[in-house]
Amino acid sequence: MADILDEDACVAHPANTLWQPAGPRPILAAPPPDPRRKHPMSTVDDVLARARSAVGHSTLYWLGQGGQDPERARPSSPLPAGKLWPTLPASQRAELEPLAQKLGIxxxxxxxxxxxxxxxxxxxxVLGFARHTTPASFTDPGGWIFTDSIWADAMGPGHRFKRLDKARPGxxxxxxxKGSGKQYGHVGIVMEADASGRATQVAHCSxxxxxxxxxxxxxxTSAEVFEHNVHSLYAWCQTVR
Structure with missing residues (x-):
């Protein structure tokens, strides 16, 4: 797991855009954060139950979607896929169309x-709060909570996400x-951990x-995708008791 904070890892996240090789395209704008809204405390049981409840609904992966409203029954957002399909690069359409056909889409x-x-x-x-909030140490300058901002907070001040030496459920x-070799980072919820403090089951969207x-x-799934990255770390959300 990661030991050194790389300040350059804190980059602006296209949280309201669709990533494409040719550059981001706007999809949606988040409502302005309500400073009066409190982040409710959750229990570990709440977190694990919510994480499991979102499995099995044929959710599509699309960068920047979901997590807008913690009171929704599911984490996903409705995506106008039919309108966006022609805007995708031809190579991406060729890759995705066979999968869509298998799903009857x-x-x-x-x-x-x-x-x-x-x-x-x-x-x-899963944690019970919106991904867009008032800008803070655990967000980007625009107030978006995403992989890099979570990681940087855990490696630094720990105001919302506190680094852990070992994994535990929740x-x-x-x-x-940065350093992942990909266009973006990744984050998930530890569902199970072994006696040594290593995550064995992780709930994640990918x-x-x-x-x-x-x-x-x-x-x-297993934690394999995270174990392959030397910068992976465990963190505890301070709103979970």
């Missing part, structure tokens, strides 16, 4: 709406974009999950 329907989420949106929803496991036979971006 007509991507050429301009009225197609799908439930979509990403890893940060899922985790924020904790987060996270790595940042594109790779959606490509499995379950065709669901939100799944509970």
């Amino acid at each position: 007509d991507v050429h329907d301009p009225h197609l709406m799908l439930d979509a989420c990403d890893c940060s949106g899922y985790v924020c929803w 904790a987060l496991v996270v790595y940042p974009r 594109a790779d999950n959606a490509k499995s036979e379950l065709f669901d971006a939100i799944q509970i």
